[in-house]
Amino acid sequence: MPEPKPDYLERILAARVYDVAVETPLETATNLSRRIGNQVLLKREDMQPVFSFKIRGAYNRMVKLGRAQLERGVVTASAGNHAQGVALSAQHLGCRATIVMPATTPHIKVDGVARRGAEVVLIGDSYSDCYQHAIKIAEETGAAFIHPYDDPDVIAGQGTIAMEILRQHPDPLDAIFVPVGGGGLLAGVAAYIKRLRPDVKIIGVEPTDANAMYLSLKLGERVLLPQVGIFADGVAVKQVGEETFRLCRELVDDIILVDTDAMCAAIKDVFEDTRSILEPSGALAVAGLKLWAAREGVQDRTLVAIASGANMNFDRLRYVAEQAEMGEEREAIIAVTIPERPGAYRDFCTLLGTRNVTEFNYRYADDDVAHIFVGLSIQGRGEVAELIARLVEQGLPAIDLTDNELAKLHIRHLVGGRAPHARNERLLRFEFPERPGALMNFLTQMGSDWNISLFHYRNHGADYGRVLVGIQVPEAEEVAFRGFLEKLGYPYWSESDNPAYRLFLS
Structure with a gap:
């Protein structure tokens, strides 16, 4: 006979956690609540003795x-x-x-x-x-x-968070947002809530580049991802657990996917309300809550986000601060082409009006035109489309680069760096594991077959380095070059056709 399924309500009620864990507060995020028009409650698991649930x-x-x-x-x-x-x-x-x-x-x-x-x-x-x-x-x-998520006792231990939420907030509750890695926390919360309050929506939140649960639920079977993004290292799991998948398939209402910018913005949101700094995976639920509320157009709802952890490296904050404004849609990046003549720059600035310029990069291109890389403070993405339309109408071609990863991570630091003699240049964006020997491994694998014509690396305090490389590869050596990339094994993206590259570097 098959083994009976665990009774998670019983297991959660009997769980031994308070010998070492504490009952964390459920706090109102006053500023965020006011801004999105819903009551947002934060379950402060970042306040545990190990700063995580x-x-x-x-x-x-x-x-x-x-x-x-x-x-x-x-x-x-x-x-x-x-x-x-x-x-x-x-x-x-x-x-x-x-x-x-x-x-x-x-x-x-x-x-x-x-x-x-x-x-x-x-x-x-x-x-x-x-x-x-x-x-x-x-x-x-x-x-x-001791499995980190795919174990009934582990799942039950995480489920005690749901028990506390219902005790701390006995009033009506619309949805609980839960970060998802292997699925232990989501499964535990869902198992308890759906037994006692089936009307409450349980919504998991994953990064767009580590979406194993989303794909597994969509396809009806556990998916093994070939690779995962590790900015939110706490949820960087390639495959969810068997038991967690079974429970989530039965009990979870939805999975929301959020990008890095949204996580950074959520870290800032929580800081502004609590003066605490969450790690990226700790802010996942807040990012998903905001996206879901905007997507559904809801108002005056009561929404809980589990702030799951605060083990943040201090040197990562630089990158988080840069990206937070993008995630909140309070900054935009555009590329504008203006005629190379006296007064053209002044005319362009006049068209910008009273907008605050956060970044401005310019370099002489040729006798006819100049390409400008501009950062602007905005109130919403609709402003960007209106501004670009106005610029184009005035004869100034413009492109919105706000969602262009190459532009945000590298081009803004390399504007004007042209190499007219770099023939057959291929531009590739890599993610190197942030550990000794990663660069040397790259150079050793590549050998001396091709010339590196551009190299830009920037440490963001994350677990991996973002590297932009220009390599001169003759067309006849295309097959060998692709073999090198496959053997190297680092995640990469070809950027040779990226408009930001063509405007500012090629």
Whole structure:
């Protein structure tokens, strides 16, 4: 006979989490609520002892291990927050813990684990790499593997958040927004809420470049992503769990996808209301709440977002601050072509009117025209379309580059850098793993077959480096070049036809 399915209401009510976790507050985000016309409540899981909700599930799983098993220790694989939960739980229970983490894990999370006495093993670039190594350690040592999400006790531990939400807000509630990685938190929250308040919508939120749950629910089976974006490293999971998928398929109402700019804007939103700084995955739910409210056109609803973690590297804040204005649609980037004649710049500025210019890059192009890269403060994206139409009407060709990743990440720092003798130049945008040897690996793989005509790297304090490379590749060597890219294995995008490249660099 098949094993009976777990009764999650019973498991959540009986969960042991408060030996180490705390009941976190449910706070009104006053500024954000006023701005979007809905009551927004933040479930402050960033206030846990390990600054993340993960302590709940980790401890609930480990506290049920027998003394003999605890003496053999525990092992887990994690990008950071679950690792800290396991480390603190092991410290409290007096057992040895080995944590396998990706080599790209932010130092703040690695240090947080090591400080609690756990042994840290850094290997690979993703959770999948770590998982295989952790399983091997468990088999060799007899240590118990503590899964970060696909375990009924872990799911039940995370579900205690939902129990607290309903107790803290017994009044009508319209929707709860939950960040999604492997699905443990979403499954636990959905399992509890749908048993007691089936009218409340449960909506998961994923990054656009780490959307395993969205695709799995859409296709009706678990999807294995070939790669995931790791800006929101806490949810960088290539495949959701079997049990989490089963529960989410039955209970979740919707999955919202948000991009990096939206996450950065949400970090700023929460900071303005709480003076706390969430990590990208911690702000996912807030970003999804905002997008859903705008998409549905709802007003005067009560919406909860789980602020799931605050293990943010300080040096990442520079990038977050830059992108937040884009995510809030308060800044736009446009490229404008003006005639190269006296007075043309003044005429262009007159057309801009009273708008605040946040960035202005100009360099002489030729005797006929000049290309200008301009950043502007805006109140909404509708302004950009109106401005471009007005510029074109006045004979000044203009392009909206606000959503152009190449323009935002690189071109704005390279405007005017032309190389007229760089024949057969290919422009590619790469993501390098942010670790020693990544650049040397690139150069070694490429060898000396092609000349690098452009190279721009900018450290954003993230787990990966964004690199823009110009390479001179004769047409006859196209097959060899594609072979090099496939062998290299780094995520890349061809940008040779990008209008920003043609205007400012080629």
